[in-house]
Amino acid sequence: MDALARAIARPEPVxxxxxxxxxxxxxxxxxxxxxxxxxxxxxxxxxxxxxxxPLLVSAVAGxxxxxxxxxxxxxxLLTASTINEFTxxxxxxxxxxxxxxxxLGTAAAFVAxxxxxxxxxxxxxxxxxxxxxxxxxxxxxxxxxxxxxxxxAAVAILVLGAVCFVVLARGIRLSTRVSLLVEALSVTLIGAxxxxxxxxxxxxxxxxxxxxxxxxxxxxxxxxxxAITAFVGFESSAALGVEAKRPFAxxxxxxxxxVLGSGLLYLAASAAQTIGFDVTGLDPAxxxxxxxxxxxxxxxxxxxxxxxxxxxxxxxxCTVASSTALVRVLFxxxxxxxxxxxxxxxxxxxxxxxxxxxxxxxxVVAVPMITVFVTGGVWAAMTVLIIFAAAxxxxxxxxxxxxxxxxxxxxxxxxxxxxxKAAAAAIALSGVVLVYLVEEGGGxxxxxxxxxxxxxxxxxxxxxxxxxxxxxLRHAIGVYDQAVAGDxxxxxxxxxxxxxxxxxxxxxxxxRRGG
Amino acid sequence: xxxxxxxxxAGLHARQPKAIHSAFAVLEEVARCGPGVNAREIxxxxxxxxxxxxxxLNLLVQEEYLVRLGDLxxxxxxxxxxxxxxxxxxxRPSQAVRSIVTSVRAHLRGGVHLAGYAGSALxxxxxxxxxxxxxxxxxxxxxxxxxxxxxLLVETRRDAGATSGFVAETLARGFAVQTGGFDPxxxxxxxxxxxxxxxxxxxxxxxxxxxxxxxxxRLLDELRDGAxxxxxxxx
Numbered sequence: 001m002d003a004l005a006r007a008i009a010r011p012e013p014v015x016x017x018x019x020x021x022x023x024x025x026x027x028x029x030x031x032x033x034x035x036x037x038x039x040x041x042x043x044x045x046x047x048x049x050x051x052x053x054p055l056l057v058s059a060v061a062g063x064x065x066x067x068x069x070x071x072x073x074x075x076x077l078l079t080a081s082t083i084n085e086f087t088x089x090x091x092x093x094x095x096x097x098x099x100x101x102x103x104l105g106t107a108a109a110f111v112a113x114x115x116x117x118x119x120x121x122x123x124x125x126x127x128x129x130x131x132x133x134x135x136x137x138x139x140x141x142x143x144x145x146x147x148x149x150x151x152x153a154a155v156a157i158l159v160l161g162a163v164c165f166v167v168l169a170r171g172i173r174l175s176t177r178v179s180l181l182v183e184a185l186s187v188t189l190i191g192a193x194x195x196x197x198x199x200x201x202x203x204x205x206x207x208x209x210x211x212x213x214x215x216x217x218x219x220x221x222x223x224x225x226x227a228i229t230a231f232v233g234f235e236s237s238a239a240l241g242v243e244a245k246r247p248f249a250x251x252x253x254x255x256x257x258x259v260l261g262s263g264l265l266y267l268a269a270s271a272a273q274t275i276g277f278d279v280t281g282l283d284p285a286x287x288x289x290x291x292x293x294x295x296x297x298x299x300x301x302x303x304x305x306x307x308x309x310x311x312x313x314x315x316x317x318c319t320v321a322s323s324t325a326l327v328r329v330l331f332x333x334x335x336x337x338x339x340x341x342x343x344x345x346x347x348x349x350x351x352x353x354x355x356x357x358x359x360x361x362x363x364v365v366a367v368p369m370i371t372v373f374v375t376g377g378v379w380a381a382m383t384v385l386i387i388f389a390a391a392x393x394x395x396x397x398x399x400x401x402x403x404x405x406x407x408x409x410x411x412x413x414x415x416x417x418x419x420x421k422a423a424a425a426a427i428a429l430s431g432v433v434l435v436y437l438v439e440e441g442g443g444x445x446x447x448x449x450x451x452x453x454x455x456x457x458x459x460x461x462x463x464x465x466x467x468x469x470x471x472x473l474r475h476a477i478g479v480y481d482q483a484v485a486g487d488x489x490x491x492x493x494x495x496x497x498x499x500x501x502x503x504x505x506x507x508x509x510x511x512r513r514g515g
Numbered sequence: 516x517x518x519x520x521x522x523x524x525a526g527l528h529a530r531q532p533k534a535i536h537s538a539f540a541v542l543e544e545v546a547r548c549g550p551g552v553n554a555r556e557i558x559x560x561x562x563x564x565x566x567x568x569x570x571x572l573n574l575l576v577q578e579e580y581l582v583r584l585g586d587l588x589x590x591x592x593x594x595x596x597x598x599x600x601x602x603x604x605x606x607r608p609s610q611a612v613r614s615i616v617t618s619v620r621a622h623l624r625g626g627v628h629l630a631g632y633a634g635s636a637l638x639x640x641x642x643x644x645x646x647x648x649x650x651x652x653x654x655x656x657x658x659x660x661x662x663x664x665x666x667l668l669v670e671t672r673r674d675a676g677a678t679s680g681f682v683a684e685t686l687a688r689g690f691a692v693q694t695g696g697f698d699p700x701x702x703x704x705x706x707x708x709x710x711x712x713x714x715x716x717x718x719x720x721x722x723x724x725x726x727x728x729x730x731x732x733r734l735l736d737e738l739r740d741g742a743x744x745x746x747x748x749x750x
Contacts, residue, residue, distance in 0.1 A: 002638055002655040003546040004539075007592055008599065014550040014591050017584075088573050089587055102587075249577035411588035412555045415566050483582040489592040490550070 011490030022479045023093055023242045023335060025346030026353070027172055035173060036237045036244045037254040038180030042321035043233030045127065046262035047186030047314035050194075051307065053230035054270035061223030065270055066208060068220055072227030073263035075432070076234065078425040079397050080259045083235050084252040085404045085418055089411070091241030091248065092480040093353075094332030095325060096400045099238075101478030103403025103410075106467070109477050112399040113333065114459030118392030118452065120326035121364060123233060126385040127318035128164070129368035132157035133378035134312030153378050154369045161365030164319050168327060168357045171350045172243045175324045182317040186310035190269065193303055197272040207278045208271055222439050225432045229386070230266060232393040233318070234258045235400075236325040242481045323357070323364060330356035336476045338463060387440050387448035388455070394433040395456075401426035534571075537563065541571050542580060542596065547652050550591035551584060608640050612748050616641050616719070619741035623734060625723030627741075630663045630705075631749070632715055637667055646722065649697045660696040662705035663718045670707075670715045690738075691718075694725040702728035704735070706742040708749055717749045718742075 021028065058065040083096070092098035097116050101109035135156040136149060167175050198205070237254045241247050273294070277283070280297035295304040331353035334343025347354035371381035404422040408414040441449040467473045544557050558568035572590065575581040582593040608616075608629065620627045626646030631638045637655050642648055658664030659681070669685045685691045694702030705720040719742045721734060731738075 002543075002636065003652050004543050004592075004596070004599070005638070006651055007546040008597050011592075012549055014584075088577065089583060246577065246579060248573070248579075252577075411586070412553050413569050413588075415569060417566070483584055483591070487579075487594055488550070488582050488584075489594050489596050 007489065014485075014488050014490045017485040017488060018482060019485055021242065021481045021484050023332070023481050025351065026093070026242045026331075027351040028242050028481070029245050029247075031172055031176060031240065031243050032245055033250040033254065034180060035176035036240055036247075036250045037257060038176045038183065039240055039321050039324060040234050040237040040254045040258040041187075041261070042179035042183045042314075042317040043123070043236035043325060044231060044258055044262050045183070045233070045314045045318035046230075046265050047183065047190045048127075048130070048311045048318065049230040049262070050190050050265050050269040051273075051311065053227060053266055054273050056226050057223045057270070058274070060219050060226065064220055065223060065274070066267065068223035069227045069263070069266050069270055071220075071224045072231065073259070073267070075224070075228060075425065075428045076231040076259045076263065077256075078421055079401060079429060080234060080255050082401045082404045082418075082422045082425045083238070083397075084255055085408060085422070086400070087238050087241070087251040087255065088248050089413075090480045091244070091251075092332065092478075093239050093242050093328040094478070094480075095238040095241075095329055096235060096396045097329055098332060098478050098480055099407070100396070100399045100403045102480070103405075103407035104399065106474050106477050108399055108403065110460050110463045110467075111456070112396045112403075113329065113338075114456055114463070115392040115395035115399070116329055117326065117459065118455060119232065119389050119396060120236070120322045120329065120392075121360070122385050122389035122392065124319050124322035124326060124364045125368045125371075126382050126389055127315040127322065128157055128161055128364060129153075129372065129378055129382050129385065130315040131160055131312050131319060132368070133382075134308060134315070135160060136378075137308070138312075150372060150376065150378075154372055157369050157372070158365060160316060160319070161361060164316075164323055164364075165357060165361040167320055168323055168361065169347065169350060169352055169354055171352055172240070172324070175320055176240075179317040179321050179324075182313045186314040186317070187265065189306055189310040190265070193307065194265075194268045194272040196303075197276050198268075201275050201279050204275050204279055205271075208274060221431070221435050225435045225439070227266070228394070228432055229390040229436070231259060231262060232390060232397075233322065234262070235397075236321060239325040239328040247481075319364075323361065326364075327353045327356040327360050330360060332479060336479050337470060337473055338466060338477065384445055384448045384451075387445055388452045391433065391437060391449070391452045392456070394429055394436065398426055398429040398433060401429060537561075537567065538571055538575060541568065541575060542592070542599075545581060545590050545592055547656065551589040553588045553590070557590070609748065612745060613641060615741060615744050615748070619719065619737060620645075622737050623721055623723075625721050625727070628663075628720050628722065629717060629745070630720065631717045632667050632670075637664055640717065643722075648722075649701075653697070660693065662691040662693040662703040663720050665691040665693060666705050666707050666715065666718050690735075692728060694728050700725055704728055704731060704738060706738045708742045708746050710746070710749070717745065719745060 054065060054069070057068055061068045083099070086099040086102075090099065090102065094101070094113070095116060097109060097113035100112035132153050133156075136153040139152060139156070140147070140149070167178055234255055237244070237251050241251065244250050276294045280294065282293055282297055295307065330339060330343050331346075332344075333339040334341055334345070334356065336344075342355045343353070343359070345355050346352060368381060368385065371384065372378055375381045375384065401422050405414055405419045408418055437449050440446065540561055540563075541557060544560055545552055548556065548560070554569055554572055555565070557563075557572065558565045561568065572581060576583060579593045579595045580599075581590050583589070584591050612629070616627060616629050620643060626643040626648070628639060628643055628648065629641040631640045637658065639648065639651060639655075642651075648654060654661045654664065658668050665681050665685055669682050669691065672682050681691070690707065691705040692702065696702070701722060702725040703720055703722040705718045707715050708717040708719060710716050719738055721738055727734065
């Protein structure tokens, strides 16, 4: 103990530490585990996905929907565990984009960065369109007035988008607390309904182990792929690397718990639906609103209303959480110089990426509004938006899994198990992204896939051109929150709270709160 | 080492002895090697399996006892380590002890240090503020090099009946000597301080020019006198 005791009594000065983090300006180390967990859970929106996903999966997988969901859960757990190799070691706001930059370098980082921006952006648009749709539905139920439903939905999207912007700008704690409250409510409602359905029909659980169709490997793969899209967003708490207290503990835990919790919820929901349809004799494929029909057939029409409320609130929480992550990736790119520097500025009082929010949110509101008018309905718009989001996410996940062993090798910490895990996840995810794109590309929504490919190419081209004009960017990509003097024993004590100062560009404020 | 922990830590120690011991060993190794040491070096120095070392390092980073520096491969002690102070730092010697050591310093030219022993470990209890130890880390690590360390080694090996080397010499002399171990021109004398049962509890040492260490003369009486006065206060 002597070297330790001596180090404490007379700390050896540690040189080469910055006085403040390269990501200073955000509310560093300010949110606890509950907020970090809320960020990941809300971005996944398990309450919403718990109903749509088992239906989508059982439509293609038939009797093997539970195994397909379980396979998706295993792949998601492997991916989460590989991403946690980064989150345990690096605190960043750029999430997977920064991780890929640190493992595979600039070119791969562009692909992952554009993929991630598409993922966060389009899931935010999808969720905003969804919550707008439900809000419009409630308004027409409460006030039976003759308004064009498409116009009403567009207005609802605008209003909810404005609320989302205020929440985002006012501070990270407000964002995560709103998401936490809303998501907890939704998951509780869903959980209660699942328990009620299974509990009331406990004698029928045997239908779960009676496959009524022959095993079809192709269908199983597509079903597992669809199921994986229900998990996307679990890594979004990695974007809170700077703002989380004890980020190396809370973020990996939040990511693992989110994947495991939502996976179990999906399995339970799938079981409950299978039992429910078996008991009532309804066919999910021919029903227009299966959950509502199911609730009505089970003698609880009010449950359908509750479900709608919980799905709507869950979608709004998802909008807030995905936008929270989106603006932090933009903030990271602004700090590096990949985007104009204004993106990297923080609000002096709220300490949030204000400029990034002010630019991103109007886009997140405008795209679904335009899509609603073009496609003529909210639901049609949502099915297109989700293709962009899922493809972008899975692409970024795949690259992160490939990057992990390279990153670990570079810092000299590559172990056998980490390498095997990352390889398994990367292979499974590349298979998934191919199956997904081929499946959707050949279907009625094929233009979504081509649109995604075009957007991805355009985004990469923009970044590439920007980097050709600024060659130094090659070495600036991938900023993360480095240990500052105040974090290290033997760092400069005066610097301890410098990065709490309000503005980034304000350089003459040193020492105002020092000491 | 275990004997110095607080009751709470001792409880942990009893339930998870290996893990806690390893975690402290990792912290100790980072403190010894200094900022910038990487995971491979730590696992090699401690002869710990790499996977175990990586896991412990990441756990200590999670708890913020360790911090990753610059490119993320090097480690340094985190500010939170200071919270362990009461666990790892030996208690400050009493006023009576310190005033005796000060009075010995007033009579001798050179560094007068007081070290304590706990089990097989050596702690510096009172370092001479005017003549700092040249390499305190090595002193507590390589016990054979320092006079204070040799006293402790002799104590643990005396039953083995050594007949040669510094063990026999020290047993014959009654105190330990070292020259040129840290600085070619300097050396050190260490006088044992024993409790009522004859157990070695501490040492009073003088570090000065090698020539004076080899021919201490009057210096020896001053040290012996100081050690005798300290014995009842330290045992």
